[in-house]
Each structure stands twice: as C-alpha cells, then as structure tokens.
Amino acid sequence: MSEPLILSVCGEPQLQAQFAEELTPLFSLFGWQTASSLAAAYECLSQASEAAPVALVLCEQQLEDGEGSLLLGSALVAQSGCQRVLWGRQQASDKLIEAVNRGSLDHVLLYPWAPGTLLQAVRQQLTDYVARQQDEPLRFAPLLDGQRLLRAQLDRQMAAYRQGFMDYTHYTDEALSAAVIRALYQFFEGNDETRACRRYSPNHVLTRQGERNEFLWFIAQGEVVLKKRDAEGQEWEVVRYQQGALVGGMSFVTGEPAFTTGVTLTAAEVIKLDKALFAKVMQAKSDLLPLFTHLLLRHFNRRLQNSIQTKMALQKTLASLEQAQAQLVEREKLAVLGQLVAGVAHELNNPVAAILRGADTLQAQLPGLLMEPMAEPWRALAASILQQAMQVTPLSTATVRQRAAQAEHYTGDRTQARQLVQMQLDDPALWQRQFAPLSAAARQTQLARLDDYYQMGNFLHNIHVCARRIADLVKGLKQYARQDNAVPQRVDLLEGLEDTLTIFENRLKQLTLERHYDETRPKVLCYPIALQQVWTNLIANALDAVAELGREGRIQVRSQVYDEAGAPWIRIEVEDNGHGIAPELQARIFELNFTTKRDGNFGLGIGLHVCQQIIAQHQGRIAVRSVPGRYTCMAVCLPVTPAELLPPAP
Template sequence: MTTTPPHGRALAATDLHGVELFSGLETDQYEWLASAGVAADLADGEVLFRDGERADWFCVLISGGLVITTVVDGREEVLTRHVAGEGHGARENGDKPSAAHGFTGEMPLLIGGDYVATATAVGRSLVARYDRDAFLEMMVRCPRVTRTLIPVLAWRIHSSEVQAGQRGRLNALGTLAAGIAHELNNPAAAMARSSADLAAALPQLEERAQAWGAAASEAERAAVAAAREEILGRPPASGPRDALDAAEVEDEVSDWLDGHGLARAWRLASAVVDRGLDADWLDALARGMRSETVVPALEYLDVSLAAANLAGEAGEAGARVSALVGAVKEYTNLDRAPEQEVDLVQGLESTLAILRRKLSGVAVSRDYQPDVPVVLGYPGELNQVWTNLIDNAVDAMEGGGSPPELGVVVRLEGTCAVVEIADNGPGVPSDVLPRVFEPFFTTKDVGKGTGLGLHLSHRIVAQRHNGSIQVRSAPGDTRFIVRIPADGPGPGRVCRLPDTPGR
C-alpha cells in the first residue's frame, strides 16, 4: 500500500518558479507542470513515501526539506537530506549537484520498482507529485528538465553503487569479525582450559616422577619410559570403534588397575584403551617389574600421560587458531598487490571458513576439478563475490522444507575457469529471474537487503575480470555460475555469454 500524504491541493504555476529542476521554462510549460502534478502539503515529520512501497510518484520539493533514510540491520540510517533551493546551480561538498536537492523517487519509478528508502518532511514542506505517465511526458515536453535530471540521475546511481560497495565491505568485515570471534572462542577456551589444567598437574607430576625415580631400578625406568612412548606414539581413537566393545575393554582395564591399587583408575584406563591397548598389555608391563614398584609406575604413567594429553590439546587448539588466521589472511589478502594470481579453490575455502557460523546446519558439498589453473584478478573482490553468493544461497534456503544443501563447484570450461554456487532452496520466480542483477532490486524484507549485492558482484566479474555471471533456477536447484578467463583478463580474453537473463 502506498502512503498518500494529506493536505493535497492543486498546484499553481507560480509554485514551481523557484525550483531549479524547472528553471528557465516557458510559461506554457509551467502551466502544464502545474496541471499535471498534485501538491502534497506536509507537516514536520510526515512521511512522503516509505521504504518497500510501490513507487508511484516522482516527487519535486518546492519548499521545506526532506530527510531520506533506510533501515540497515535494524537501525535507521540517514542517506541524504534535501533542502529546497539549496545552493542553486552549484555543487556542495561531496560533489552532490544542487539540483539533487529538488527531487526524489525517479529511479524506482522508471524501473517500475519499489521505493528503496523513506522520505520524511523536515519542517513544513510542499512537494509536487507526478505519476509515471506524467513524469515521462514531462521529459518529452520539457527538454530542459531532462538535461538537468539526467546528470543528477547518473550521480545518484554512481553514489549508490559507491555507498553499496562501502556497505558491502563493511558487511563483509562485520561477517568476518563475527565469524572470527565465534571460531576463536572455542580453541581459545580450550587453550585456556588445558593450560590451567596443565599448570595444576605439574606439581603432581613432579611428585610422582620423584617417587617413581626413587623406587625404580634402571631397567624398570627404561621399561616404563618405553611404555609411555608406545602409548603416545599410537594415534588417538585407535581402540575399538564399537562403543560397546570399547566400554567392555575399558571396564577390564579399570578392573586390572583397581586390582593393582591405582586410585582414579578410570583416567589411565581411558588413555590406554583410546590408544588401542588392553589389560594384557598392562600384564606384560607389570611382569617385568617388582611388585613394590608397580603402583608407583602406574601413578607416574597416569599423571605423565594426563599432562601430555593436556599439552596436546593446547597444541591442537593453537593449530586451529593458526589455521583460522591463515584463512582470514587468505580471505582478506593482507599485504598483497591488488592484482595477482588467484587460486579459486583457496579463495572459496577461505570464504567457507569465514562463513562457517552461518553455514551451521547446512550440508556443504564440494566438487573441485584438479586441472583448473590459477586466474589473474583481484582476490579481495572475488572473495566479496563468493561471500555475496553463498550468503544469498543460505538466506534463500531458510524456512525451506528440505534440509539445506549448498554445492560449490570449480571446473575448467574451455579457456574459462567456472565457479558454481548452488542451493536447494525454493528457487527464484520466473518473473524475478531476469531482474536479479538490476541495481536496487531485492526480494528480501525491508532492512535486510540493499538490492545491490548481486549488481556489484556482476560488475566485479564482468567489468573487473572480463567474465560473466548468470543464474539458472528451478525449485530445489538454483545455481549462480561465474566464468573467468583462465589465462587472465587481458585484451580479447573474455568469458561472456549472450545477455540472456536466466540462461
């Protein structure tokens, strides 16, 4: 439903004389403009149109002011302000043409879309509104209006793309920061926990080592040292795979350790069975020792293996942190030249790692052909494309009836490297498919999309990499297909398709 401001009245030609968009017109042109438009007399804070409403009007500000806002991530942001008569004929800081203060709503009206922002009156304001037919006739009847309007329209498109690019980078950084915080939390907590437990275990280890060293003969110390190395040399989880079998063996080992007087027998039993050993192995170890040294040996083994496991856990957590830092560095391409050889698989894997939190619950399948060469391009920009496509795919699968599945394919097609991002969501409606790469077009709820993510992705692929991006969609199978020259984006090296939406 479109907002219709009250206080409408007929326009007079004299109302329009001070509007820069209408300056220098003939008397009959002013009279036609007055008869074709409808006045909206707005009180302070009154809404002229809202974000997401169908664009039915081209609005010309006669007096007063308008603030243009949009909702981003639940927060209202001011995009710009229009003030009637501001800087007539000049450009203000930020290169905004003065005529841009005088009108709004032309872009969504021209493309038959929805308003992409909300316009609210600042102070008492008078606005002339023209429907689409009158707007188009205006440009024919009044060529001077068209000459003023077109440069402003071009400036607005460029500014919107710049803002969307900045917002896209900020969104990517926000996604990156959230992903890093989430991914670092688990290994960092594991490192802190293991370090604290290891610090607590060291005094006990020292005590047991001294007791064992004092009680054991040289041969016994060598035998226990060899047993310790044998346990640690075996891979973890090399014991029985069946849970019932493992529990049975662990009970037997615990009974054996209990029978030999070891307190907390469960901990050493778990370590022994996890490495594929059993009570017979302990029997063989004990047979080579005097009866009075068996318990000190087991106590030393217990504490020593526990400390080694804690150190191993801290090391594994540190390795996960290092791997995450590597993924972040690869994703952001820190300290690298802007144009370089790009490993597409590496970039996709880094993007998947960064988005792992959002991908929770999504089954990800990979099909990477081994013969795909590196491409010459801009890795940071390509990673932004992968982020947009994967993020959109996950959003499209939300609330679907099937378990979400994301497919990532990299293959070679002639001289083109091809990346496919597929999802099993409900698909893109056939009437929407031809418009998915248009600027400001979005099917997401108000505040959840700018309508520029796919448009910018298209520009990055087509203009920066001489490639192409297309979409094919059916219920349960939507695919975005990116083609990039495998031998670099030089002259004559292109990977483009006929401009047929949805091919």
C-alpha cells in the first residue's frame, strides 16, 4: 500500500520548493505531490485511490484560475476525507476570513510565516487525519503527535472490544463452547510445555467436594459427572457434563472449596488450566476473553436454572405443615428480593456511569498532565491541590460565590477569583507571593494548569464516593439475601434497619424520610436476618402506601427502649402518611393471603403474616395503628433478651 499524500497547490515553483524543504521530515511516511493550478489539483484528487489517498491539501488562496477556497470547499475534497489547509498573503486576508466563516477548511496560514510554523500546522492536521482514517495510527507516531495517536488507537481498540464482546450473544451454547476449545487447542498447538491438553481414563477425579480447586477444566471429548455428598455422607449424582462443558468454574473463579466432586465417566480429553496459565492465555489471545466470559456466564446461568428447577421440584414434595411454612417464608423473601434487586440495579446506574465518565476523563487527560513540565514551587502547589481535591468535598455554590466576591478585590478578575476559590487558593498572601508577580497571560496559563490538577483530584474523589455507594448497596442486599445462623446473635437492630433503608434508597429519595432513634441502643439477642425480612416488609408496605398519594410522601422510622415487667424491651415503628387502613380491615392484615394493596401494587398477602411469625419466634409482638386518609404506623416490640428463642425456620 502506498503512503498517504500531501498535495500542495501553489502557482510559484520557488514557494513549492520552499514548502517541500520545510516539510521534508514528513516524507518518510507521506508522499509529496504538487499542482500549480486548480485544474491540476482537481486532476490529482480525481486520480487519488484507496491505495494512495490524499491526506492533506495545502492550497494557496489566489491562483490564476480561481480561488483556493473553492477547491477546499468542493465535493471532491469533502468525499476524500482529507484535511484542508488554506494559505494566503496579507492582501488576501479578507478572502481567508470569508473561507473560515464558510467552514470549508481546517486551518488557515498567513504568508509569510515564522520558521517552523508550516511544519507544526501540517503535523497537527495530519495527526487529525491519521487518528480518524488510518487503521494503524501508531505507525505515524514518530513523526506526528504520538500521545493523540496512542489515545486514538486505544479508543479504537476499546470500541472494537465492546462490539466484539456482544457479537457472541447469537451463538448457541454448543457453538460458543466449540469456539473456546478450538481457540485453546490452537494456542497450545506445538507449545504445550505444561501439558494443559490431557486425556483421562474413566473414573478420574477432577475436583473433590470441600477441597480447594486450583484448576479450570474444559471438556473437549467425553463425559463427566458431578456428585454431591450430603450431611449423612450419602453421595448423589447432581449433573452430567459432556463435550464443551466447564468443570470447576465456580470454585476456580471465587477461590472457594469445590462444591461438588467431578469424575470422568468415560475416557475424556480435557484442557486443564491453572490461574497463571489462564492469565497467560488471556493475555496472549485477547479475543478469548469475551468468548470465555460469555461461556462462563452461560455456564453459571445454566447451573442457576438447573438449581431453580431442582428447588421447584423439591418444593412440590413438601407435605408437612412445617415444610409448607418454610416454603411460604422463602417465597415472600424471594418476591421482595426481586423488587429489591430491580431497585438496586436501577440505583447502581448513576454511580457506575459516574465512575465510567471519571475513568474516561482520567484516561484522556492524565498522560498529558503527567508529562507536562512544571517548576517548583508550582509542582508542590499542584500536588497539594490534587491531594486536597481527592479528600475534601467541593464547596457549595453559595460559598464559592461569597468567597469569590472577596477574592475579586485583590485579583481584579472575577473568573480568576472563582478558580482560586474552587481550588481553595484564595489566600491573599499566596496570591501576592506566587500569582501577582506573573503577567496576566502567564497567570491565566498557570491557573489553567492548576485547575487541571484540581479536576483530576475531583474525578478521583467522585470515583471513590461512587465506589463506596456501590459497596453500601451491595452490602445491604447481601445482608438481606443471606441465611441466618442457627445460633442467635446479639446485634444492634438499627444497623439492620439502616441496611434495609439503603437498599430501598432508590424509592426513598422520592419522599421525606425522618429518623428518630433512641440514643440508648442495647444489643438484642435475635436472628438478625429474619428480623431484616420484617424491616424489609414494613418499609416496602409503607413505600407502596405513600406511592398512591397526591401529596408529598413521608415515612418516619422510630426506636425507643423501655421497661416491660422489669425487663428491657425495644420498640421499632415504621409510620407512613399514606391512605391508611380501614378499622374493619386492621384485624385481618396479619391473616395469610390477605392484602390491602390496591391494583397496580404487588402483594401476595403473606408478608405481614410472615412478619408476625418471625416476631412471635422472638417472643415479641407486632401491632398496627391507622387512621384512614392520614397515616399507618406498624409497631414491633421485642425483648432485649428473650426467655426462650425458637430456632429459625429451615
């Protein structure tokens, strides 16, 4: 393939020679072609091909057969996608301004220009062209703006990776597995020093239940069975895997002990990878990462589907009242969990988007910031600004406005004063020491450079805040989803209550939430996860009630420690200002399958019944106070130390 061309259109051979001499450093990767008239230039452009495209047209404004701006604004130039640089003499400056206003060019030069100006301008324009048009921009990095071309290459690769990641969604499970195994065999062909590709006889153990698994197994041929040993030591067959399956994926990824024992049923060909070898393969074959990610997600999804199907089949065999009650509690919890997951997923969008925006900005700006030279004491000041922006919450708009007005008295510039305040550099002594001696232009440049450091620190601070937000949401959801320990624990009930409020935050931020907690906070002997289900149901019911309001919704959460029969008790109340419950219905709200929720709101009629069962298990009680059209208050009273605490439902 020929190199991209620089086409110089000029009617004076002497100037053409001068231009060629100044642009000589570029000719190792770019061709040079000249034309003395518009007609000749049109001819050159029409003969350009994909093999030798025109990258830049450097055109004189005043030619014998017309104006250069007409050439640069022509459809032929626009279709070629080249950069357009127009130059002219002082007497033609009005024509240059007119061309700029028409927007038909990329750069303008006024002849004569200072030495090096032409080379600098052409380099800049060729960098734009290469970053946009060339498949391998880094090939041109030694002659052009290497940093910009590196960013362009990274952006292009990331875009291709994102697109490639989703290209596998239309694959069948079999086709996806075959593609991964085929790629692995190609990688190890003639280079299998670790003996990753193996053949096993029947009854060979791959993973052993309860033991640490260091390997990921791809089944290329044969059949493998997974077995699970129960508490009595009886071993049961769980599932059989054939060609294309993964064995040990969950324990390999999480580092947890193997959940099952994997044994070959027939002679089997496998690809065995430990973590180091797996990382080596993924680094060497980047196209394998999206393939493997899709395969692993589908593998986990199939296991989840199989688990759900198995659980549903087992539920159908439940016969006793105790088993039926346990099933009822689980259904309610899963139903609410589904709503919580949807809300948390929605709430995660904002912090995730903020993190992505911050990361993209840091990726784009940080390399240039680090490579930019800066003398002392400015470097120390920049480092201080960066550190402070990472740790301190930005000032409010009112504070910035007030302090900027004060700083304007000694800066004389409102914009500079505002910049100083935002970076918290509005110290008159600092201004006199470091900024006042500078010229206006130098001062503005220095403030802009310091503001870049402030913005970087601010982005890092925002990323940290968003990451903590995500961690809090996940913690709250995990607290609700996990199972209770068989042994009761002493816990602060308000911590569990706050976890529940966190996972409902997406809905709570649409209304007013008031907390009134007793400063006395004794730890209560209880099953905390069971009680978390109570708080979840009560808050969910309150949210549904206020959602139907035509006025602003309000929820109050209160706690109070008091004595009852000489023993300490704690009362937790959740009150909403919703539509209330009619007196004739208040006595029935704890009945099984009874619900007061109206059309459009999800309700199985088992939530409050389950709450009553859990609270009774803790030797407490739950009561309702409600005035139709005004409010509903659910009050839970629990002994701090129950005399007898029943075990949690299985």
